[in-house]
Amino acid sequence: MKKNTVKSGKEILDEFFRDISSIENIDKTIANMLMKLYTDGKLTEKTVINELQKIRTKNERGNEI
Numbered sequence: 149m150k151k152n153t154v155k156s157g158k159e160i161l162d163e164f165f166r167d168i169s170s171i172e173n174i175d176k177t178i179a180n181m182l183m184k185l186y187t188d189g190k191l192t193e194k195t196v197i198n199e200l201q202k203i204r205t206k207n208e209r210g211n212e213i
Contacts, residue, residue, distance in 0.1 A: 161186070177203055 155163075165186040169179040181199045185191040 165183045168174065168183050169176055171179070178200070181203065182191070182196070185195055185199065
């Protein structure tokens with residue numbers, strides 16, 4: 149018999165960020181960045197914006213070559 153358990157919010161988030169890179173059609177670079185920020189306890193709007201800007205800048209520089 150399967151035991152009915154309710155997951156905590158932390159358990160749900162841990163599971164989501166653990167599996168984020170396997171979500172279909174998600175950019176792996178962004179998924180890994182979000183997972184790292186979450187596991188480091190730094191997942192805030194400001195840090196996500198800053199990290200996305202770094203990725204965008206890196207991609208723009210890569211396209212200049």
